Amino acid sequence: MTIDTNDLLNSILQSLERIDYIHPEEIPNIDLYMDQVTTFMETQLRSTKRYEQDKILTKTMINNYAKNHLLPPPVKKKYSKEHLLVLIFIYYFKNLLSIHDIETLLKPLTDTYFQTSDNFDLSAVYKEVCHLEKSRISSVQEDIKKLWNESSKSYQDAPSEDQEYLKLFAFICSLSFDVYIKKTIIEKMIDSFAEKTNDK
Template identity: 35%
Template sequence: MTNTKLNKWDDFKLPRWDTLPGIDLYLDQVIELINGYLAPVTPADEKKILTASMLNNYVKQDLMPAPIKKKYSRQHLVFLIVITLMKQTFTLSEIKSVLTEALAHQSIKAFYDAFCDKQEKALHFVENFQTTESEMAAAQPDAQLEELVTMAISTSLYSKQLIADLIGTEE
């Protein structure tokens, strides 16, 4: 069972650090840019995956630095791409823990480029995921969906436990 709507992920690439705009941008420009970058993996029923109020909330919750003179830098774009993707599965508190831990050990550029590589690899894996069982059940369109949903739940639960363990070791 191959769904051509999902095959758009074959060519999906997140912008790397060096390809992000090197000039500071205003709020509306940032929102348009992030929504454009993430449009290929945004659910069709969501018009905008990032809004001004979301962005302001991320700053208030100390998930990312505040803009400087109402302008956003490459660093802000990185935070917004990562947060926007992660919030599809994790709470803001969990995201903050992950970012704090990751950035304590590496530069934001190194973290972000590695994150992009891993995210693309994971998307391609999921898109092409087939087991013998699902291949045999190709006549049943729900077989692959059921496998991927249960894998997503398991991955989410396991990740959340790792985050909880991380927070527990920091106290």
């Protein structure tokens, strides 16, 4: 592939090293009104947007999450630190999972750890997940490099003027297949978990 395409991949791989998350200590310990919640999320998650005009969360989204039982209702129109942690989980899940699957996945968390006085609370759950995800970045980078190298060896017999596009297409197909397989696994695990929960 051309040097431009290689540069793009290297830039993307380097950006993975800069992936960060909202640290629990960055979340206000005071309850927030809706406008404050949307402003906070917009500020903290701005770097995750694909396009500048994209919205991280809107009032309508948050109201729908509460209506669909993904998010516990606010207290006197105010949202706690735990509400914000749940909203962060929803934000990352919503591009991959259905509303129903997110509710199935989050309900045990909100039932058990939402606004509990125990030492092991929703912040502890969130911190552990973030730690696990950060620890995987280098292995994800290596997997992407391997797929890239395999794709760059494909379509050797294709017309030379089409090879760059076809190799890029192969690479995107490989990444998409990974996402498809992992999404399928996630859905099957959620379905299995839901069945066991319903059997109790």
